[in-house]
Amino acid sequence: MICALLGVPYEDHDFFQEHASFATRSDKTAEQQQTANAALGGYLARLIQKKTEEPAEDVLSDFAARVKDGDLTLPEATLLAMILLIAGHETSATMITLGTALLLENPEQLARLQQIDNTTDAAGAVEEILRYLTVAQFGQRRIAREDFEFEGVDIKAGDGIVVPLPAGNWDPDAFPEPEKLDLTRKATHHHAFGWGIHQCLGQQLARIELQVVYGTLYRRIPTLRLAVDREELTFRPADSLAAGIAALPVTW
Numbered sequence: 576m577i578c579a580l581l582g583v584p585y586e587d588h589d590f591f592q593e594h595a596s597f598a599t600r601s602d603k604t605a606e607q608q609q610t611a612n613a614a615l616g617g618y619l620a621r622l623i624q625k626k627t628e629e630p631a632e633d634v635l636s637d638f639a640a641r642v643k644d645g646d647l648t649l650p651e652a653t654l655l656a657m658i659l660l661i662a663g664h665e666t667s668a669t670m671i672t673l674g675t676a677l678l679l680e681n682p683e684q685l686a687r688l689q690q691i692d693n694t695t696d697a698a699g700a701v702e703e704i705l706r707y708l709t710v711a712q713f714g715q716r717r718i719a720r721e722d723f724e725f726e727g728v729d730i731k732a733g734d735g736i737v738v739p740l741p742a743g744n745w746d747p748d749a750f751p752e753p754e755k756l757d758l759t760r761k762a763t764h765h766h767a768f769g770w771g772i773h774q775c776l777g778q779q780l781a782r783i784e785l786q787v788v789y790g791t792l793y794r795r796i797p798t799l800r801l802a803v804d805r806e807e808l809t810f811r812p813a814d815s816l817a818a819g820i821a822a823l824p825v826t827w
């Protein structure tokens with residue numbers, strides 16, 4: 576979906592997925608990360624330049640026109656494209672695979688989802704899965720703008736703060752029995768998309784993608800199941816940008 580919006584050929588996704596994941600993994604050296612970033616940046620810069628000559632109806636063509644008009648430099652447009660591609664691909668893709676594994680482990684919730692026949696309940700189910708999984712697993716970083724006290728701790732203006740989204744989304748005061756997946760829970764106050772002015776730019780797109788996927792996949796393929804034992808599933812490295820499964824073999 577994000578490839579179609581940006582105008583990035585989907586057949587290149589093995590290339591950009593691999594290079595994007597390098598940039599966030601601690602088992603790669605700084606040199607390997609720089610090489611991966613440069614390869615991804617070079618690829619997108621070439622695509623933007625190509626779209627100056629052959630524009631289409633997509634975001635990269637819009638960036639190309641702005642570069643041509645002098646509103647953006649090519650490095651700025653390339654960086655924006657990298658952010659959108661990585662942020663828009665990893666997170667949504669992982670929500671689909673991890674969400675599928677979660678639903679297959681919770682057959683009564685899956686049955687409930689398959690019976691949903693209205694958009695309000697379908698949207699509610701997606702919010703609960705977003706809360707439960709909180710795939711953007713690392714704390715968002717902020718700087719305090721003023722002095723304040725939080726739970727007995729004095730925070731001074733200028734202090735760095737790490738806000739762990741999973742902890743907030745599993746706070747029993749906000750979500751009773753947070754470890755329970757309950758698709759009828761009213762979970763819209765979750766923080767899976769962060770909070771404040773840097774809250775996820777693509778959240779409405781992500782919601783629509785997930786409403787379509789969850790609302791269609793398990794209804795259209797009701798016999799969907801894991802093709803391997805649960806224990807055989809391999810997960811992404813723990814320090815990946817988005818938590819997730821490396822591969823989800825399924826059958827039906």
Ligand code: HEM
Pocket residue numbers: 577658659662663664666667670710711715716740767768769770771772773774775776777778780781
């Ligand atoms: C289920 C899917 C997604 C999840 C869970 C997710 C999660 C997040 C989170 C937690 C942040 C940080 C927010 C903060 O600092 O408060 C973020 C930022 C961002 N996301 Fe997403 N995201 C998703 C999908 C997308 C998509 C589809 C796009 C692009 C179309 C996107 C583009 C961005 C961008 C550009 C930012 C940076 C915003 C800024 O710093 O101002 N995300 N996302």
